[in-house]
Amino acid sequence: MSDSSAMAILLPSTSALLSHKVSHVCISPRVANTQVRKNIAKRVFENGNTRRHLVMTKAQTSLEAVTAESIDDQNDFGVVNLHHVGILCENLERSLDFYQNILGLKINEARPHDKLPYRGAWLWVGSEMIHLMELPNPDPYTGRPEHGGRDRHTCIAIRDVLKLKAILDKAGIPYTLSRSGRPAIFTRDPDTNALEFTQIDSP
Template sequence: MHMIHAIHHVSLIVADTERALGFYRDLLGLEVDPGRPDLGYPGAWLKIGAQQIHLLELPNPDPVEARPDHGGRDRHLAATVADLDAVAALLEAAGTPYRLSRSGRRALFTRDPDANALELIEQP
Protein backbone atom coordinates (compact mmCIF):
# COMPACT_ATOMS: atom_id res chain seq x y z
CA MET A 1 0.00 0.00 0.00
CA HIS A 2 1.34 3.41 -0.96
CA MET A 3 1.11 6.05 1.73
CA ILE A 4 1.35 8.91 -0.77
CA HIS A 5 -1.22 8.73 -3.54
CA ALA A 6 -1.29 12.15 -5.25
CA ILE A 7 0.43 15.50 -5.54
CA HIS A 8 -1.78 18.21 -4.03
CA HIS A 9 0.22 21.29 -4.99
CA VAL A 10 3.59 22.64 -6.01
CA SER A 11 4.85 25.93 -4.56
CA LEU A 12 6.85 28.41 -6.63
CA ILE A 13 8.61 31.48 -5.27
CA VAL A 14 7.87 34.64 -7.22
CA ALA A 15 9.08 38.23 -6.86
CA ASP A 16 5.75 39.79 -7.88
CA THR A 17 2.44 37.94 -7.63
CA GLU A 18 0.66 40.10 -10.21
CA ARG A 19 3.48 39.62 -12.73
CA ALA A 20 3.39 35.85 -12.12
CA LEU A 21 -0.40 35.86 -12.54
CA GLY A 22 0.13 37.54 -15.90
CA PHE A 23 1.98 34.37 -16.94
CA TYR A 24 0.02 31.59 -15.21
CA ARG A 25 -3.50 33.07 -15.24
CA ASP A 26 -3.54 35.41 -18.20
CA LEU A 27 -1.20 33.62 -20.62
CA LEU A 28 -1.64 29.95 -19.67
CA GLY A 29 -5.29 30.27 -18.59
CA LEU A 30 -5.09 28.80 -15.08
CA GLU A 31 -7.93 29.72 -12.72
CA VAL A 32 -7.20 31.45 -9.41
CA ASP A 33 -8.53 29.60 -6.36
CA PRO A 34 -10.22 32.28 -4.22
CA GLY A 35 -9.92 30.08 -1.11
CA ARG A 36 -6.35 31.14 -0.29
CA PRO A 37 -6.31 32.44 3.30
CA ASP A 38 -4.26 35.43 4.46
CA LEU A 39 -0.88 33.83 5.09
CA GLY A 40 0.89 37.07 5.99
CA TYR A 41 2.57 37.45 2.60
CA PRO A 42 1.28 37.97 -0.95
CA GLY A 43 0.63 35.05 -3.25
CA ALA A 44 -2.04 33.12 -5.10
CA TRP A 45 -3.31 29.59 -5.49
CA LEU A 46 -3.97 28.40 -9.02
CA LYS A 47 -6.07 25.41 -10.05
CA ILE A 48 -4.41 22.93 -12.40
CA GLY A 49 -6.75 19.96 -12.75
CA ALA A 50 -7.25 18.42 -9.32
CA GLN A 51 -3.94 19.91 -8.17
CA GLN A 52 -2.72 23.43 -7.53
CA ILE A 53 0.24 25.72 -8.05
CA HIS A 54 0.89 27.97 -5.06
CA LEU A 55 2.66 31.22 -5.88
CA LEU A 56 4.60 32.52 -2.88
CA GLU A 57 5.81 36.12 -3.00
CA LEU A 58 8.80 35.68 -0.72
CA PRO A 59 12.55 36.36 -0.92
CA ASN A 60 14.05 33.74 -3.22
CA PRO A 61 17.00 31.82 -1.75
CA ASP A 62 17.86 30.47 -5.22
CA PRO A 63 19.54 32.38 -8.03
CA VAL A 64 17.23 33.45 -10.84
CA GLU A 65 20.15 34.30 -13.12
CA ALA A 66 22.36 31.70 -14.81
CA ARG A 67 19.83 28.86 -14.53
CA PRO A 68 20.51 25.91 -16.86
CA ASP A 69 19.72 26.76 -20.46
CA HIS A 70 17.35 23.82 -20.80
CA GLY A 71 14.61 23.58 -18.16
CA GLY A 72 14.79 19.79 -18.24
CA ARG A 73 18.17 20.03 -16.53
CA ASP A 74 16.76 22.15 -13.71
CA ARG A 75 14.07 21.78 -11.06
CA HIS A 76 10.79 22.03 -12.94
CA LEU A 77 7.07 21.52 -12.77
CA ALA A 78 5.61 19.28 -15.47
CA ALA A 79 2.00 19.53 -16.61
CA THR A 80 0.02 18.03 -19.46
CA VAL A 81 -1.65 19.92 -22.31
CA ALA A 82 -3.99 18.74 -25.05
CA ASP A 83 -2.37 20.65 -27.93
CA LEU A 84 1.34 21.46 -27.76
CA ASP A 85 1.30 23.40 -31.03
CA ALA A 86 -1.36 25.75 -29.65
CA VAL A 87 0.69 26.31 -26.49
CA ALA A 88 3.83 26.98 -28.54
CA ALA A 89 1.92 29.50 -30.67
CA LEU A 90 0.61 31.20 -27.53
CA LEU A 91 4.12 31.46 -26.06
CA GLU A 92 5.54 32.76 -29.34
CA ALA A 93 2.82 35.42 -29.63
CA ALA A 94 3.64 36.56 -26.07
CA GLY A 95 7.38 36.63 -26.80
CA THR A 96 8.01 33.93 -24.19
CA PRO A 97 10.97 31.72 -25.11
CA TYR A 98 10.64 27.94 -25.03
CA ARG A 99 12.58 24.86 -26.14
CA LEU A 100 11.26 21.59 -27.44
CA SER A 101 12.10 18.54 -25.38
CA ARG A 102 15.39 16.91 -26.36
CA SER A 103 13.86 13.47 -25.79
CA GLY A 104 11.77 13.66 -28.94
CA ARG A 105 8.55 13.56 -26.92
CA ARG A 106 5.80 16.07 -27.70
CA ALA A 107 6.87 18.43 -24.92
CA LEU A 108 8.41 21.84 -24.42
CA PHE A 109 10.15 23.72 -21.65
CA THR A 110 9.67 27.37 -20.77
CA ARG A 111 10.31 29.63 -17.79
CA ASP A 112 8.01 31.98 -15.92
CA PRO A 113 9.07 35.59 -15.23
CA ASP A 114 10.95 34.39 -12.11
CA ALA A 115 12.95 31.74 -14.01
CA ASN A 116 10.92 28.81 -12.62
CA ALA A 117 11.05 26.05 -15.25
CA LEU A 118 7.83 24.57 -16.59
CA GLU A 119 7.55 21.49 -18.81
CA LEU A 120 4.40 21.09 -20.87
CA ILE A 121 3.76 17.60 -22.24
CA GLU A 122 1.14 16.83 -24.88
CA GLN A 123 -1.39 14.22 -23.83
CA PRO A 124 -4.51 14.53 -26.01
Protein backbone atom coordinates (compact mmCIF):
# COMPACT_ATOMS: atom_id res chain seq x y z
CA MET A 1 0.00 0.00 0.00
CA SER A 2 1.36 3.41 -0.94
CA ASP A 3 1.75 6.25 1.55
CA SER A 4 -0.97 8.24 -0.22
CA SER A 5 -3.35 5.28 -0.04
CA ALA A 6 -2.71 4.90 3.68
CA MET A 7 -3.38 8.60 4.24
CA ALA A 8 -6.64 8.35 2.29
CA ILE A 9 -7.79 5.48 4.50
CA LEU A 10 -6.84 7.06 7.80
CA LEU A 11 -7.75 10.71 7.30
CA PRO A 12 -11.37 11.94 7.13
CA SER A 13 -12.43 14.13 4.26
CA THR A 14 -11.83 17.88 4.41
CA SER A 15 -15.54 18.50 4.91
CA ALA A 16 -15.57 16.06 7.82
CA LEU A 17 -12.68 17.86 9.50
CA LEU A 18 -14.46 21.18 9.14
CA SER A 19 -17.76 19.89 10.53
CA HIS A 20 -16.31 18.35 13.71
CA LYS A 21 -14.26 19.95 16.43
CA VAL A 22 -10.94 18.13 16.65
CA SER A 23 -9.66 17.94 20.19
CA HIS A 24 -6.23 16.66 19.21
CA VAL A 25 -4.30 14.95 16.45
CA CYS A 26 -2.45 11.76 17.27
CA ILE A 27 0.71 11.26 15.21
CA SER A 28 1.52 7.57 14.78
CA PRO A 29 4.57 6.14 13.06
CA ARG A 30 4.29 4.45 9.68
CA VAL A 31 4.21 0.70 10.03
CA ALA A 32 4.02 -2.16 7.57
CA ASN A 33 0.69 -3.36 6.19
CA THR A 34 0.11 -5.57 9.21
CA GLN A 35 -2.81 -6.44 11.44
CA VAL A 36 -1.86 -3.43 13.57
CA ARG A 37 -2.43 -1.08 10.63
CA LYS A 38 -5.69 -2.83 9.72
CA ASN A 39 -6.91 -2.44 13.29
CA ILE A 40 -6.19 1.31 13.16
CA ALA A 41 -8.18 1.71 9.94
CA LYS A 42 -10.99 -0.43 11.36
CA ARG A 43 -11.23 1.79 14.45
CA VAL A 44 -11.39 4.94 12.32
CA PHE A 45 -14.25 3.56 10.22
CA GLU A 46 -16.19 2.17 13.18
CA ASN A 47 -15.91 5.43 15.14
CA GLY A 48 -17.20 7.96 12.67
CA ASN A 49 -17.58 10.59 15.36
CA THR A 50 -14.18 10.01 16.94
CA ARG A 51 -12.10 13.06 17.76
CA ARG A 52 -8.86 11.23 17.16
CA HIS A 53 -7.55 11.41 13.63
CA LEU A 54 -4.58 9.12 13.19
CA VAL A 55 -1.92 10.32 10.80
CA MET A 56 0.67 7.94 9.39
CA THR A 57 4.14 9.40 9.31
CA LYS A 58 7.64 8.22 8.59
CA ALA A 59 8.67 8.59 12.22
CA GLN A 60 10.89 5.67 13.14
CA THR A 61 9.56 4.68 16.53
CA SER A 62 9.06 1.18 17.84
CA LEU A 63 5.92 -0.79 17.16
CA GLU A 64 5.65 -1.42 20.90
CA ALA A 65 5.40 2.33 21.56
CA VAL A 66 2.66 2.65 18.94
CA THR A 67 0.68 -0.16 20.51
CA ALA A 68 1.03 1.26 24.03
CA GLU A 69 0.49 4.95 23.28
CA SER A 70 -1.70 5.25 20.19
CA ILE A 71 -3.95 2.31 19.52
CA ASP A 72 -4.51 0.77 22.94
CA ASP A 73 -7.61 2.50 24.30
CA GLN A 74 -7.88 0.46 27.50
CA ASN A 75 -6.63 3.49 29.45
CA ASP A 76 -9.23 5.84 27.93
CA PHE A 77 -11.41 6.46 30.97
CA GLY A 78 -13.45 9.23 29.35
CA VAL A 79 -11.89 12.65 30.02
CA VAL A 80 -14.49 15.29 29.15
CA ASN A 81 -13.12 18.65 30.32
CA LEU A 82 -11.80 20.49 33.36
CA HIS A 83 -14.60 20.60 35.97
CA HIS A 84 -13.12 23.01 38.54
CA VAL A 85 -9.92 24.30 40.10
CA GLY A 86 -9.59 24.47 43.88
CA ILE A 87 -7.97 27.65 45.24
CA LEU A 88 -7.09 28.14 48.90
CA CYS A 89 -7.80 31.43 50.62
CA GLU A 90 -7.27 32.86 54.10
CA ASN A 91 -10.37 35.04 54.14
CA LEU A 92 -13.36 34.12 51.96
CA GLU A 93 -14.87 37.61 51.92
CA ARG A 94 -11.59 39.20 50.82
CA SER A 95 -11.20 36.66 48.05
CA LEU A 96 -14.81 37.06 46.91
CA ASP A 97 -14.27 40.82 46.68
CA PHE A 98 -11.40 40.15 44.26
CA TYR A 99 -12.98 37.40 42.20
CA GLN A 100 -16.43 38.97 42.05
CA ASN A 101 -15.82 42.71 42.06
CA ILE A 102 -12.51 42.86 40.18
CA LEU A 103 -12.75 39.86 37.87
CA GLY A 104 -16.54 39.82 37.59
CA LEU A 105 -17.05 36.10 38.29
CA LYS A 106 -20.48 34.94 39.42
CA ILE A 107 -21.25 32.51 42.25
CA ASN A 108 -22.79 29.16 41.37
CA GLU A 109 -25.55 29.08 43.97
CA ALA A 110 -26.43 25.48 43.07
CA ARG A 111 -23.24 24.12 44.58
CA PRO A 112 -23.50 23.13 48.28
CA HIS A 113 -21.86 25.38 50.85
CA ASP A 114 -22.91 23.70 54.09
CA LYS A 115 -21.87 20.10 53.46
CA LEU A 116 -18.13 20.70 53.76
CA PRO A 117 -16.20 21.26 57.02
CA TYR A 118 -14.84 24.60 55.82
CA ARG A 119 -16.18 27.78 54.26
CA GLY A 120 -16.06 28.23 50.52
CA ALA A 121 -17.69 29.39 47.32
CA TRP A 122 -18.04 28.13 43.76
CA LEU A 123 -17.47 30.67 40.99
CA TRP A 124 -18.38 30.22 37.35
CA VAL A 125 -15.55 30.41 34.80
CA GLY A 126 -17.39 29.84 31.55
CA SER A 127 -18.92 26.36 31.93
CA GLU A 128 -16.33 25.33 34.53
CA MET A 129 -15.67 26.62 38.04
CA ILE A 130 -13.21 27.85 40.63
CA HIS A 131 -13.78 26.49 44.13
CA LEU A 132 -12.58 28.95 46.75
CA MET A 133 -11.75 27.10 49.96
CA GLU A 134 -11.04 28.90 53.24
CA LEU A 135 -8.25 26.63 54.46
CA PRO A 136 -4.63 27.02 55.59
CA ASN A 137 -2.33 27.48 52.60
CA PRO A 138 0.85 25.36 52.67
CA ASP A 139 2.50 27.63 50.08
CA PRO A 140 4.58 30.58 51.31
CA TYR A 141 3.21 34.07 50.79
CA THR A 142 6.65 35.52 50.15
CA GLY A 143 9.52 34.54 47.91
CA ARG A 144 7.22 33.57 45.04
CA PRO A 145 8.31 34.27 41.43
CA GLU A 146 7.42 37.78 40.26
CA HIS A 147 6.03 36.32 37.05
CA GLY A 148 3.10 34.00 37.72
CA GLY A 149 3.96 31.93 34.66
CA ARG A 150 6.89 30.49 36.64
CA ASP A 151 4.64 29.45 39.52
CA ARG A 152 1.70 27.09 39.95
CA HIS A 153 -1.13 28.96 38.25
CA THR A 154 -4.67 28.76 36.96
CA CYS A 155 -5.20 29.89 33.37
CA ILE A 156 -8.49 31.48 32.28
CA ALA A 157 -9.31 32.17 28.62
CA ILE A 158 -10.66 35.68 27.99
CA ARG A 159 -11.60 37.85 25.00
CA ASP A 160 -9.71 41.07 25.72
CA VAL A 161 -6.42 41.27 27.61
CA LEU A 162 -6.20 45.05 27.22
CA LYS A 163 -9.57 45.54 28.91
CA LEU A 164 -8.49 43.38 31.86
CA LYS A 165 -5.20 45.28 32.01
CA ALA A 166 -7.16 48.53 32.38
CA ILE A 167 -9.25 46.99 35.17
CA LEU A 168 -6.17 45.86 37.06
CA ASP A 169 -4.51 49.26 36.56
CA LYS A 170 -7.56 51.04 37.97
CA ALA A 171 -7.63 48.73 41.00
CA GLY A 172 -3.87 49.09 41.56
CA ILE A 173 -3.28 45.36 41.23
CA PRO A 174 0.19 44.43 39.93
CA TYR A 175 0.59 42.12 36.96
CA THR A 176 3.10 40.96 34.38
CA LEU A 177 2.60 40.33 30.68
CA SER A 178 3.48 37.15 28.83
CA ARG A 179 7.23 36.84 28.28
CA SER A 180 6.58 35.28 24.84
CA GLY A 181 4.74 38.34 23.55
CA ARG A 182 1.39 36.58 23.16
CA PRO A 183 -1.72 38.35 24.50
CA ALA A 184 -1.70 37.09 28.08
CA ILE A 185 -1.50 38.72 31.49
CA PHE A 186 -0.49 37.25 34.87
CA THR A 187 -1.58 38.47 38.28
CA ARG A 188 -2.13 37.16 41.80
CA ASP A 189 -5.17 37.04 44.04
CA PRO A 190 -5.07 38.31 47.67
CA ASP A 191 -3.51 35.01 48.77
CA THR A 192 -0.74 35.20 46.13
CA ASN A 193 -2.33 32.42 44.03
CA ALA A 194 -1.09 33.01 40.48
CA LEU A 195 -3.66 33.55 37.73
CA GLU A 196 -3.06 33.70 33.99
CA PHE A 197 -5.53 35.27 31.57
CA THR A 198 -4.88 34.35 27.98
CA GLN A 199 -6.70 35.97 25.07
CA ILE A 200 -8.49 33.73 22.59
CA ASP A 201 -10.24 34.56 19.33
CA SER A 202 -14.00 34.84 19.29
CA PRO A 203 -15.74 31.74 17.85
